[in-house]
Amino acid sequence: MRAHEAGAMHAEAAQPAPAWLREPEDVNILLPQLWAKTVRRDDEGVLEVGGVPVTELAAEFGTPAYILDEADFRARLREYRDAFTGADVYYAGKSFLCKAVVRWVDEEGLCLDVCSGGELAVALSVGFPPERMGLHGNNKSVAELTRAVEAGVGRIVVDSGHEIDRLTAIARERGVRPKVLIRTKVGVEAHTHAYIATAHEDQKFGLSLPAAADAARKILTEGVLDLRGLHSHIGSQIFDTSAFEVAARRVLGLQAEIRDEHGVELPELDLGGGYGMAYTTQDDPIAPAEIADHLRKIVDHECSAYDLATPHLSVEPGRAISGPSTFTLYEVGTVKHVDLDFGASRAYVSVDGGMSDNIRTALYDANYSATLASRVSETAPLLARVVGKHCEAGDIVVKDEFLPADVSPGDLIAVPGTGAYSRSMASNYNHVPRPPVLAVHDGAARVIVRRETEEDLLRLDVG
Structure with missing residues (x-):
C-alpha cells in the first residue's frame, strides 16, 4: 500500500525534469500522464484529439470550450468496470453529467450515482435503468x-435521522420498501483539501458511528425501509489506500455491532470513491486494478477479523474517469510581463475564460498544467500564470507554468484534466455564458452540451 500524502506523490526516477530545467524545445512536449489517450501534437505543433486539430475545433465551435475525448472516457469506464468484477461500480455523476455521459455509462455496463433531483432528471430523461442508480445527498428534499421512490431508484444513501423519517413516511404512503444504505463518517482524515475531506466528524456529511448505529436500530425496528448496508466516503483526490483500510475497519466494526444486536448481517458495503487523478507531474494516481485488489484484501481481512461474511462491495469513481478525459481550450487575449521581488519575471497570460468555467483553482487552491496548443515554439520557456477575464484578482486558471516566451494574443492554450467539476461547478459570474462540451471521437466532433448564449441569460431575467 502507498502511504504518501496527496500533493507530494512522485517517483523521482520516473518523472521528467521540471520545466525550468528543460531545453527550450521541451516546452512543446506533452506529458502523457496529464492528457487523454488520443491527444498528441502534429508536425506543426498543433494539438490533436481523436484525430481532430484543436485549431479546427476553435474555428468551428469557438473558445473557450471543454474538449472531451470520448474514447478515453469510455476506456476509463471499462477499466473500472473490469477491475471491480463482482462488485458494483457507480460512476459519480456529480463530477460531470450530461445525457451523452449517461448513455456511455449505461452502454459500458456501470451503475450511476446521482446526488440531486436535477442529476436524477438527466439520467431518467435518456432511460437509464433506475434500478442501477443510487441517490446521494446530505439534505434530500x-x-x-x-421522485426517487416512484422512479424505482435502486438504492438511497440516507444521511440523517430526519431523512430517514421523510423516506419512511413516503414509503409507508406508497406501500413500497426502498433499499437504503446509511452514510457513516468514520473519523478518517484523508490527506486532501479540507473542503473535499468528508469522513471527519466536523463536517456536514453522514452520521457518526454511534449515530449510524441508532439509525440502523430505527430502520430495523420500524421495518419499512430495506437496510442493505453501510456507506463510507472519506474524501476526494486520494492517492493511497491506507485511509480506506482504517475506514473499512471502523465501518465493518459497526456492521458487526449491528449483527450482534439485531441478528442481521448487512449484505452490502460501499467504500465510496475519491480516487485521485494527475493534474501535474506531482500527482501519482493508483491504477484501478491496484485499487480493486487493495480494497478486496482490506475488506476480506477485516471481515475475517469480525467473523463477518464478505459483503457485496460497491465503489463510486468520478473524477478519475471524467477528469483526465477532458481539457479546456482557450484563446489568449493579452499578455503582461511583471517583475517579481526576487529578480525574476512572470507573464500574465489572459485567456477568454477563467473562474466561471473552472472555479477549482480559486476554491481549492488546485494546481493545473497548461500548454501552447496551436503551434510549435522554439523560444525559451517563461514562467507564466494563466488568468481569466473576470473582475477578480483570484481569477487564476493555472498558478505557475512554463510557456514559450513568445506566447501571444491569438494563440490557443490547452489546460488538461478539467473534465471533473469544471463544467459541473461552472457559473455565469460577470454574466459570462458557460462554454460548450465537445465530444471528439474517430476524427469527428459533436456538441454534447451547447454553449450558453446571452439570450439564455436574458431568458431567465424576467425583469
Whole structure:
C-alpha cells in the first residue's frame, strides 16, 4: 500500500525534469500522464484529439470550450468496470453529467450515482435503468426522495435521522420498501483539501458511528425501509489506500455491532470513491486494478477479523474517469510581463475564460498544467500564470507554468484534466455564458452540451 500524502506523490526516477530545467524545445512536449489517450501534437505543433486539430475545433465551435475525448472516457469506464468484477461500480455523476455521459455509462455496463433531483432528471430523461442508480445527498428534499421512490431508484444513501423519517413516511404512503444504505463518517482524515475531506466528524456529511448505529436500530425496528448496508466516503483526490483500510475497519466494526444486536448481517458495503487523478507531474494516481485488489484484501481481512461474511462491495469513481478525459481550450487575449521581488519575471497570460468555467483553482487552491496548443515554439520557456477575464484578482486558471516566451494574443492554450467539476461547478459570474462540451471521437466532433448564449441569460431575467 502507498502511504504518501496527496500533493507530494512522485517517483523521482520516473518523472521528467521540471520545466525550468528543460531545453527550450521541451516546452512543446506533452506529458502523457496529464492528457487523454488520443491527444498528441502534429508536425506543426498543433494539438490533436481523436484525430481532430484543436485549431479546427476553435474555428468551428469557438473558445473557450471543454474538449472531451470520448474514447478515453469510455476506456476509463471499462477499466473500472473490469477491475471491480463482482462488485458494483457507480460512476459519480456529480463530477460531470450530461445525457451523452449517461448513455456511455449505461452502454459500458456501470451503475450511476446521482446526488440531486436535477442529476436524477438527466439520467431518467435518456432511460437509464433506475434500478442501477443510487441517490446521494446530505439534505434530500421530500420531492427528490419521492421522485426517487416512484422512479424505482435502486438504492438511497440516507444521511440523517430526519431523512430517514421523510423516506419512511413516503414509503409507508406508497406501500413500497426502498433499499437504503446509511452514510457513516468514520473519523478518517484523508490527506486532501479540507473542503473535499468528508469522513471527519466536523463536517456536514453522514452520521457518526454511534449515530449510524441508532439509525440502523430505527430502520430495523420500524421495518419499512430495506437496510442493505453501510456507506463510507472519506474524501476526494486520494492517492493511497491506507485511509480506506482504517475506514473499512471502523465501518465493518459497526456492521458487526449491528449483527450482534439485531441478528442481521448487512449484505452490502460501499467504500465510496475519491480516487485521485494527475493534474501535474506531482500527482501519482493508483491504477484501478491496484485499487480493486487493495480494497478486496482490506475488506476480506477485516471481515475475517469480525467473523463477518464478505459483503457485496460497491465503489463510486468520478473524477478519475471524467477528469483526465477532458481539457479546456482557450484563446489568449493579452499578455503582461511583471517583475517579481526576487529578480525574476512572470507573464500574465489572459485567456477568454477563467473562474466561471473552472472555479477549482480559486476554491481549492488546485494546481493545473497548461500548454501552447496551436503551434510549435522554439523560444525559451517563461514562467507564466494563466488568468481569466473576470473582475477578480483570484481569477487564476493555472498558478505557475512554463510557456514559450513568445506566447501571444491569438494563440490557443490547452489546460488538461478539467473534465471533473469544471463544467459541473461552472457559473455565469460577470454574466459570462458557460462554454460548450465537445465530444471528439474517430476524427469527428459533436456538441454534447451547447454553449450558453446571452439570450439564455436574458431568458431567465424576467425583469
